[in-house]
Amino acid sequence: MQGDQSGKSDGYEALEVATLGARLGGVGDVARRVGGDPAQWDVREVGDGNLNLVFIVTGETGSVVVKQALPYVRMVGESWPLPLYRAHFEYYALVRQAKRAPGVAPEVYYFDKAQALIVMEYLHPHVILRRKLIKGERVEGLGKVVGEFCARTAFRGSELSLSSPEKKADVGLFSGNVAIPAITESLVFTDPYYGAEMNHHTPELAETVAALRGNALLKAKAQRMLLKFTANTETMIHGDLHSGSIMATDDSVRVIDPEFSQYGPMAFDLGMAVANFLMAYFSQPAHRAPEALEAYQAWILEVIGECLNRFDDEFRRLWHTERSGILYPRALFEDQNQESDTACETLLLELRDDALAYCGIEMHRRVLSLAHNADFEEIEDTALRAKLETRNLKMGEELVVNPSAYRKAHALLALARAYHR
Ligand code: SR1
Ligand code: MG
Helix, strand or coil, X not given: CCCCCCCCCCCCCCCCHXXXXXXXXXXXXXXXXXXXXXXXXXXXXXXXXXCCEEEEEEXXXXXXXXXXXXXXXXXXXXXXXXXXXXXXHHHHHHHHHHHHCCCCCCCEEEEECCCCEEEEECCCXXXXXXXXXXXXXXXXXXXXXXXXXXXXXXXXXXXXXXXXXXXXXXXXXXXXXXXXXXXXXXXXXXXXXXXXXXXXXXXXXXXXXXXXXXXXXXXXXXXXXXXXXXXXXXXXECCCCCCCCEEECCCCXXXXXXXXXXXXXXXXXXXXXXXHHHHHHHHHHHCCCHHHHHHHHHHXXXXXXXXXXXXXHXXXXXXXXXXXXXXXXXXXXXXXXXXXXXXXXXXXXXXXHHHHHHHHHHXXXXXXXXXXXXXXXXXXXXXXXXXXHHHHHHHHHHHHXXXXXXXXXXXXXXXXXXXXX
16 A cells, blocks of 8 residues: 555654564564563664664564664665655565575565565674684575575576466566665666766775776676566566675575565576675785785685586576476477477576676775675775775776677686786
């Protein structure tokens, strides 16, 4: 039910630490998980993202996370209203991810549409991956889990797997989410490439930025990728798969926060994840002692290689075992005694090119547009920050303009090493 333009429904009220126990203590699913007297629950607001309220609630039996949308963009304030309905889509996405890539997204315990709130699994002792990458901590299986997550959600949310009516119905459902894709359309694809109002960048980057924005081919290519992003409803994407949307321990990886989910290009999530690994790579000289730098950067590159290879391997596996939709049907290939591997490999190459182009665009927007990332932003020495950001911007430019030159993971990793040097 939508009451006004912000999608604010009648009775919506933002949660507060002091009122959360009273408001959710009567909800059976929540009360059972947390346990004890709701008046005694320990409630902490921990939201450090750009948009929402996030609480960790602990009682006698356990802990849950409560995430509630605000009717505006938290990082900007009430001057930028944002519909509460985005919480519905995050809920729908979490439910679908649980089916399509089991065990990776947090389990949902309770959803209240009018209050735009989701109560979900408390991931512990997981921390935001970006913090671990800045600290120089390794995560076993990182590339594997992220690569497989991207492949499974891409494949199983598409008409390679879903029936045509089911897929169309879901695309119809998600098409109600207009405000969130609009953020990505401008902040990610367009704003980096001109002096948009909310942009900011490290002052020492002025010349590099002018050169980048003077590259008409780059801008045309970024807009071509935007056209694919807006027009391709290939699969349900996470939509914001950066290292702040991944939580990890030293050997467990979980993907959170799919509020930017929409039906979009199959390669988008993979490209965004790789971009964020590359930004972690380029920012390392500011975070590591020289003696630890080389080994840690080498590990990040291994993660990228693993992520790309796992995506392809898992996609191939699903192609051969779960291809039950209208696309590339067995009737055309296997049933005619013809192999379909060539078709699969051709598609994978197209996806790799798209992923690398999206990757380059994400590398640009995190340095030039509104929402920067801590990997670079926490570097206080702005001259050093600009030097490292320049490497990142230039590699991003090469990827957007010429992605097919880096289809092989080793070529991509060599490019990163070259820009680092
Ligand atoms: C106004 S929202 C800015 C950014 O935060 C989210 O995490 C997305 O990355 C979005 O682009
Ligand atoms: Mg987020």
